[in-house]
Amino acid sequence: xxxxxxxxxxxxxxxxxxxxxATGAHAETAAVRLAVPLIFGVTVVLVWECVVRGLQxxxxxxxxxxxxxxxxxxxxxxxxxDFVQTFVKGALSGYAIGCGAALLAAVAVDRSDFLRRGLxxxxxxxxxxxxxxxxxxLVMWFGFDWHSKAAVVVVMVFFPMLINAVAGLxxxxxxxxxxxxxxxxxxxxxxxxLRLPAAMPFIFNGxxxxxxxxxxxxxxxxxxxxxxxxxxxxxxxxxxxxxxxxVWAEILVAALAGSLFYGAVALIERGVTFWHPSQRK
Amino acid sequence: MxxxxxxxxxxxxxxxxTNDGSVQALRDVNLTISKGEFVSFIGPSGCGKTTxxxxxxxxENPTGGSIVVNGMSPEEARKQRAYGYVFQAAxxxxxxxxxxxxxxxxxxxGFSRAERKARAEQVLxxxxxxxxxxxxxxxxxxxxxxxxxxxxxxxxDADILLMDEPFGALDEIVRDHLNEQLxxxxxxxxxxxxxxxHSIPEAVYLSTKIVVMSPRPGRITDIIESPLxxxxxxxxxxxxxxxxxxxxxxxxxxxxxxxDV
Amino acid sequence: xRRAAVPVLVVLGVLVAFWYAVAVPMNIKGVLTEAxxxxxxVVPESGADRRAxxxxxxxxxxxxxxxxxxxxxxxxxxxxxxVAIELWETTAQKKVTSKRSLVYHGWVTLSATLLGFAMGTxxxxxxxIGIVHNRVMDMSVxxxxxxxxxxxxxxxxxxxxxxxxxIGIQGVFPKAVISAYLSFFPVVVGMVKGxxxxxxxxxxxxxxxxxxxxxxxxxLRLPASMPYLFxxxKVGIAASLVGAIVGELPTGAVSGLGARLLAGSYxxxxxxxxxxxxxxxxxxxxLVGILGVLERIVLRxxxxxx
Numbered sequence: 001x002x003x004x005x006x007x008x009x010x011x012x013x014x015x016x017x018x019x020x021x022a023t024g025a026h027a028e029t030a031a032v033r034l035a036v037p038l039i040f041g042v043t044v045v046l047v048w049e050c051v052v053r054g055l056q057x058x059x060x061x062x063x064x065x066x067x068x069x070x071x072x073x074x075x076x077x078x079x080x081x082d083f084v085q086t087f088v089k090g091a092l093s094g095y096a097i098g099c100g101a102a103l104l105a106a107v108a109v110d111r112s113d114f115l116r117r118g119l120x121x122x123x124x125x126x127x128x129x130x131x132x133x134x135x136x137x138l139v140m141w142f143g144f145d146w147h148s149k150a151a152v153v154v155v156m157v158f159f160p161m162l163i164n165a166v167a168g169l170x171x172x173x174x175x176x177x178x179x180x181x182x183x184x185x186x187x188x189x190x191x192x193x194l195r196l197p198a199a200m201p202f203i204f205n206g207x208x209x210x211x212x213x214x215x216x217x218x219x220x221x222x223x224x225x226x227x228x229x230x231x232x233x234x235x236x237x238x239x240x241x242x243x244x245x246x247v248w249a250e251i252l253v254a255a256l257a258g259s260l261f262y263g264a265v266a267l268i269e270r271g272v273t274f275w276h277p278s279q280r281k
Numbered sequence: 282m283x284x285x286x287x288x289x290x291x292x293x294x295x296x297x298x299t300n301d302g303s304v305q306a307l308r309d310v311n312l313t314i315s316k317g318e319f320v321s322f323i324g325p326s327g328c329g330k331t332t333x334x335x336x337x338x339x340x341e342n343p344t345g346g347s348i349v350v351n352g353m354s355p356e357e358a359r360k361q362r363a364y365g366y367v368f369q370a371a372x373x374x375x376x377x378x379x380x381x382x383x384x385x386x387x388x389x390x391g392f393s394r395a396e397r398k399a400r401a402e403q404v405l406x407x408x409x410x411x412x413x414x415x416x417x418x419x420x421x422x423x424x425x426x427x428x429x430x431x432x433x434x435x436x437x438d439a440d441i442l443l444m445d446e447p448f449g450a451l452d453e454i455v456r457d458h459l460n461e462q463l464x465x466x467x468x469x470x471x472x473x474x475x476x477x478x479h480s481i482p483e484a485v486y487l488s489t490k491i492v493v494m495s496p497r498p499g500r501i502t503d504i505i506e507s508p509l510x511x512x513x514x515x516x517x518x519x520x521x522x523x524x525x526x527x528x529x530x531x532x533x534x535x536x537x538x539x540x541d542v
Numbered sequence: 543x544r545r546a547a548v549p550v551l552v553v554l555g556v557l558v559a560f561w562y563a564v565a566v567p568m569n570i571k572g573v574l575t576e577a578x579x580x581x582x583x584v585v586p587e588s589g590a591d592r593r594a595x596x597x598x599x600x601x602x603x604x605x606x607x608x609x610x611x612x613x614x615x616x617x618x619x620x621x622x623x624x625v626a627i628e629l630w631e632t633t634a635q636k637k638v639t640s641k642r643s644l645v646y647h648g649w650v651t652l653s654a655t656l657l658g659f660a661m662g663t664x665x666x667x668x669x670x671i672g673i674v675h676n677r678v679m680d681m682s683v684x685x686x687x688x689x690x691x692x693x694x695x696x697x698x699x700x701x702x703x704x705x706x707x708x709i710g711i712q713g714v715f716p717k718a719v720i721s722a723y724l725s726f727f728p729v730v731v732g733m734v735k736g737x738x739x740x741x742x743x744x745x746x747x748x749x750x751x752x753x754x755x756x757x758x759x760x761x762l763r764l765p766a767s768m769p770y771l772f773x774x775x776k777v778g779i780a781a782s783l784v785g786a787i788v789g790e791l792p793t794g795a796v797s798g799l800g801a802r803l804l805a806g807s808y809x810x811x812x813x814x815x816x817x818x819x820x821x822x823x824x825x826x827x828x829l830v831g832i833l834g835v836l837e838r839i840v841l842r843x844x845x846x847x848x
Contacts, residue, residue, distance in 0.1 A: 015678070018678050018681065018682050019678050021681075022677045022678045022680075022681045022682075023677060023678070027677070027681075032681075033681065036678075036681040036682050037681065037682055037683075037684075037685040037686060039682075040682035040683065040686070041686065060704075060705070060708050061705050061708060061709060062705070114549050114552075115549070115553070117546055117549040117550070118548075118549030118550050118551075118552055118553035119549075119553050121546065121550050122550060122553050122554065122557075125827060128776070128780050128826055128827065128830050129780075129822070129823040129826050129827070130780065130783050130784045130787055130822045130823065130826055132784055132787070132788065133787060133799075133803055133818070133819045133822050133823075134819065135803075136803050136804070136806060136807030136815050137807075137812070137815055137816070137819070139807065140618070140807060140810070140812070141618065173372070175368045175369075175370060175372050176372055178335075178338075178340050178366070178368070179366065179368065179372060180389075181338075181339075181340060181359070182338055182340070182359065182362075182364065182365070182366040183362065183385075183386045183389045183390065184359055184360045184361075184362055184389075185389045189389050193385060193388065193389065194374070197374065197376045198374075200376075211692065212691065212692055212693070212694060215693075215694040216694045216696050219694055219696070219697050220696060220788055220791075223700070223788070223791045224791075224803075224804070224807055225807070231697070232697070235697055235700055235701070236700050239700045239701050239703075239704045240704075242704070242708075244701065244705070247700075247701045248701075250697070251697050251698060251701075254693060254694050254697045255693040258692050258693035258694055259689055259692045259693055261692075262692035263692075273376070274376075275374075275375035275376040275417060275419070276375065277419075280419065
């Protein structure tokens with residue numbers, strides 16, 4: 001019980017610290033903006049640890065953060081192999097193929113007004129569907145290994161990417177297009193000098209949405225069959241063995257992979273679309 | 282006439298088909314513009330002044346009559362890059378520096394890298410933006426952006442400069458300043474300028490020829506050859522001669538107005 | 543509307559035609575094996591040769607069996623009409639209570655989706671209100687809510703099912719929990735954005751009226767947030783449905799669209815997989831469509847321009 005009391009005390013202390021920081025004189029500085037969520041995160045983890053220990057919650061319901069960390073540290077080779085299988089082979093290759101194909105398709109669609117008017121509603125419709133459901137079909141077609149996971153990812157990222165890219169390529173004003181006409185610019189000149197750069201914020205929006213979709217697709221596809229390696233495989237088998245510390249360690253890997261992937265794309269975006277109002281400092 | 286004719290419109294008609302029927306944007310427009318002239322088009326909204334400029338630039342196709350630019354059709358003139366066009370908004374690409382924006386038409390037209398750089402420097406100097414080439418458009422004021430867009434139109438050295446209310450979005454003080462600069466630029470380069478405006482003082486101050494237009498249908502109601510000298514300090518706007526021309530423009534505008542407006 | 547309809551129909555037509563075309567090479571090998579077994583002469587005759595040959599070559603050499611590729615019992619890729627017939631038979635021609643009725647399975651999934659969606663949105667809106675009105679919460683929680691958008695939280699789904707099962711909770715609720723947290727984060731982020739969308743001038747105007755914080759919320763922030771809320775609700779309901787479907791996978795559930803997908807993939811019942819997939823798609827489309835209609839009604843009531 002004393003541990004539960006300690007948890008309450010930690011919570012109160014952490015919150016009080018954040019109240020002081022957030023309402024203090026330096027609330028707008030970058031250091032405080034970083035510190036406050038970090039303190040909050042650390043507080044949550046500490047409270048979690050104390051409460052689980054204090055109430056003696058069984059492992060099969062919720063392991064403590066320290067157990068998860070220990071499992072993480074001792075299982076690094078397994079986690080790494082799962083990461084390579086699911087993220088590098090499945091998600092990344094599918095992401096590259098899917099986004100690349102969608103971009104090429106967007107360029108093709110963009111040349112024809114008819115195609116655009118026909119494909120955009122269809123694409124919008126498909127983007128809202130539960131596409132992960134195609135996983136069993138694709139696993140059947142492409143086998144249990146990463147190829148089927150990459151295929152699921154391709155299908156998942158294709159349409160969100162396509163609609164963003166097509167919308168982006170339209171994102172020029174009549175004036176800008178007229179200007180290109182006064183220069184007697186050809187189609188590809190107008191494309192590379194005006195429309196592609198103007199589309200970049202939209203394209204990156206699609207790329208960012210797709211990072212999460214890629215991981216979801218790769219992990220969920222493994223629930224329908226996989227070799228004995230992979231994040232989704234590990235999660236489903238560890239759940240079956242009630243090894244929840246392993247499940248949490250794997251979720252930690254997924255979270256790290258997801259946010260780093262997203263962060264990397266966002267960083268590239270910063271470099272490419274530095275001129276966009278949302279990116280200017 | 283001994284001067285070289287640059288733009289010649291004969292009985293020009295242009296009718297737009299819209300959802301609510303057809304709109305006659307231009308009717309029976311006759312106009313001759315000679316080399317080195319500064320021609321202003323003035324009139325209320327919908328009088329066809331912008332449309333006329335766009336016809337010259339081959340951005341619209343007339344439905345009747347004829348128009349010749351540099352002795353050829355506007356479409357051919359456009360393909361030969363015969364004119365620079367300045368829009369109401371600067372329309373600079375935010376992902377390019379000022380110098381990069383000015384080089385844009387040069388890249389499209391296939392100038393060499395060295396030539397592009399040299400020309401960008403030169404026109405930046407012409408519009409008084411020396412040293413700003415490395416900045417991004419959003420780091421400059423509205424007036425400076427508009428000067429950069431003029432520099433962009435000047436960079437490939439077309440004979441004709443078409444300006445569609447280039448200073449319309451700027452405040453009066455900046456506008457005066459840019460008007461003065463534009464006149465100096467015109468004097469130095471001897472380009473033919475077509476200039477659309479709402480403002481009577483601006484039209485009178487800048488032009489050698491003022492074309493007064495009126496709407497529904499868009500047509501020319503008066504063409505005024507300005508007697509003012511080419512050298513014009515800002516103070517000229519207080520002279521009697523200036524006021525007389527302004528008065529005649531105003532009369533022309535009033536005559537073209539329909540009573541229900 | 544008519545302007546849009548023609549291109550859309552053409553695109554859909556092309557897609558269906560493409561589907562039929564692809565089904566031919568996808569299924570040809572299986573069809574040839576079956577045909578040979580039934581005593582039909584096929585080229586080449588040896589199964590090993592057929593495995594080595596490319597699908598298109600087999601098609602050109604055995605044109606007579608092409609129609610059969612659209613009528614197999616367990617094709618690799620069922621033809622559109624096979625899926626349509628299966629959909630029809632398992633919805634309209636089965637009793638809704640039957641274990642083989644897609645309406646039954648759809649309802650199982652839908653109820654979890656809706657329950658979870660309601661929980662997720664409710665909590666999400668409450669948290670968003672807290673974040674907008676409390677600086678500490680804003681600075682502490684908001685960054686995590688944003689980061690959570692970038693991670694595949696669906697990976698938690700199997701664990702939640704099992705953990706809740708081990709403490710005696712099963713049925714619709716565990717799936718609804720997954721649906722709830724999947725729709726929770728998009729709603730929080732969208733709603734915070736929406737509640738913050740009034741600009742400084744509008745807020746200053748209320749200050750000149752000496753309006754209270756509650757008045758500011760009801761009269762300005764809440765109406766202003768509606769477009770954002772509906773945008774994230776549409777994302778949220780789609781995510782909820784995915785959550786409910788994925789929630790049916792790990793426990794080997796016997797009912798629900800996810801269970802149909804899983805059973806179909808165990809037994810190679812491709813037609814069943816495709817029909818479950820289309821049922822899920824139709825369900826998603828209906829849910830998003832209903833939200834779209836609601837959005838239009840709400841925004842029109844508020845004098846919006848839609």
